[in-house]
Structures are given as C-alpha cells and as structure tokens.
Amino acid sequence: xxxxxxxxxxxxxxxxxxxxxxxxxxxxxxxxxxxxxxxxxxxxxxxxxxxxxxxxxxxxxxxxxxxxxxxxxxxxxxxxxxxxxxxxxxxxxxxxxxxxxxxxxxxxx
Amino acid sequence: xxxxxxxxxxxxxxxxxxxxxxxxxxxxxxxxxxxxxxxxxxxxxxxxxxxxxxxxxxxxxxxxxxxxxxxxxxxxxxxxxxxxxxxxxxxxxxxxxxxxxxxxxxxxxxxxx
Numbered sequence: 001x002x003x004x005x006x007x008x009x010x011x012x013x014x015x016x017x018x019x020x021x022x023x024x025x026x027x028x029x030x031x032x033x034x035x036x037x038x039x040x041x042x043x044x045x046x047x048x049x050x051x052x053x054x055x056x057x058x059x060x061x062x063x064x065x066x067x068x069x070x071x072x073x074x075x076x077x078x079x080x081x082x083x084x085x086x087x088x089x090x091x092x093x094x095x096x097x098x099x100x101x102x103x104x105x106x107x108x109x
Numbered sequence: 110x111x112x113x114x115x116x117x118x119x120x121x122x123x124x125x126x127x128x129x130x131x132x133x134x135x136x137x138x139x140x141x142x143x144x145x146x147x148x149x150x151x152x153x154x155x156x157x158x159x160x161x162x163x164x165x166x167x168x169x170x171x172x173x174x175x176x177x178x179x180x181x182x183x184x185x186x187x188x189x190x191x192x193x194x195x196x197x198x199x200x201x202x203x204x205x206x207x208x209x210x211x212x213x214x215x216x217x218x219x220x221x222x
C-alpha cells in the first residue's frame with residue numbers, strides 16, 4: 001500500500017485566510033489526485049496531475065489551485081478561504097490502483 | 110464513463126457472508142472493476158480489483174459474470190469493524206495521462222452484533 005501523508009488532519013480557520021493543504025508520497029507514483037468530499041456524500045475529483053509540472057482541473061469546479069514541482073509533493077492552496085470551502089479534502093496517488101491519504105478536514109468560519 | 114448502480118444501504122450480522130452487487134451496464138472493454146472501503150473521516154481504502162471471472166484476496170472476493178455488466182463483492186464472515194461505506198468503481202488504467210475515477214454514493218453497510 002502507498003505511503004501517502006496529508007497535513008494537517010484537521011484545520012479550523014477564519015474567512016479570508018490563505019491556506020495550503022499538504023500531500024506527500026514516498027512511492028514515486030507519477031499520478032496524484034485531490035478529491036473533495038462532504039459528510040456522507042461521494043468523492044468529487046477537483047485536481048489531478050500525471051507528473052511533474054502537470055496539473056489539470058477535475059470534474060468538480062474548485063477555487064483551489066495545485067502545483068507539482070516534485071514527484072512526491074502535491075500541495076493544494078486556497079488563496080482566500082470561505083465557509084463554502086468547508087469539506088474534507090483527500091489526496092491520492094496511483095500506479096493503476098488509487099491509494100488515498102487520511103484526508104484533511106477543513107472548517108472555515 | 111460507466112453508469113454505476115449499487116444499493117444505498119445494507120444490514121447484516123456478525124459472522125455472516127455479505128454480498129454487495131454493483132451494476133455497470135455500459136462498462137467498456139478496457140475497464141476494470143475496483144472496490145473501496147471507507148470509514149468515517151478517513152480516505153477510501155482499496156479492497157479488490159478485477160477484470161473478469163473471480164478474484165480473491167485475503168479480505169474479499171470479487172465475482173464478475175461473463176458479460177461484465179455487474180459485479181459482486183463478497184465479504185466472508187463479517188465483523189462489526191466491517192461497518193463502512195463500500196464504493197464500486199469502473200475505469201480504465203491509461204498508460205499515458207491520469208486515470209480519472211468517478212465515485213458514486215456507495216453502499217453503507219452496517220454490521221449488527
């Protein structure tokens with residue numbers, strides 16, 4: 001199973017703050033993904049990358065941005081957090097099977 | 110992308126075998142079938158993947174009929190800790206580019222004592 005780490009696990013922040021959710025992996029997988037999931041609901045793909053310097057938007061529109069400067073690192077940034085961004089954010093890597101991190105639960109007040 | 114239908118919820122008891130069926134009528138030739146398990150406040154965990162016939166690992170079996178329009182995840186002798194949401198996914202694994210998976214609402218399995 002892939003070693004994939006997300007930090008922080010939980011984050012409570014005020015409206016208008018800039019935040020970065022970290023995702024790192026030690027498996028050397030080229031493909032990485034960000035999903036958004038509201039409680040009790042399905043996952044929605046918001047960003048993906050198929051390698052260094054590659055980033056694409058997913059199926060669900062998101063105000064967040066991502067970067068992929070290194071294979072092992074795929075951070076997600078919100079320039080100005082709003083209450084509508086409150087959700088769980090899940091990072092995944094893939095070598096044909098997608099492996100997920102534990103997620104970051106974000107609450108914007 | 111294949112349209113996926115699976116029961117919203119199921120209930121069973123400890124020690125029973127649980128079978129969750131997923132319908133994917135328009136599955137493509139290159140698509141694999143994958144099942145994930147998710148506990149509250151955690152990321153989905155890979156359970157099993159198959160293309161046709163039967164696949165078995167240490168935690169589950171996956172049965173896929175010849176027409177591949179459905180699949181059944183079988184969990185032998187479930188315990189309380191198997192209470193979770195189970196997602197059936199269908200998708201190809203491109204060598205180039207990113208594989209995009211579409212998650213449905215999943216099946217909420219509750220195991221009772």
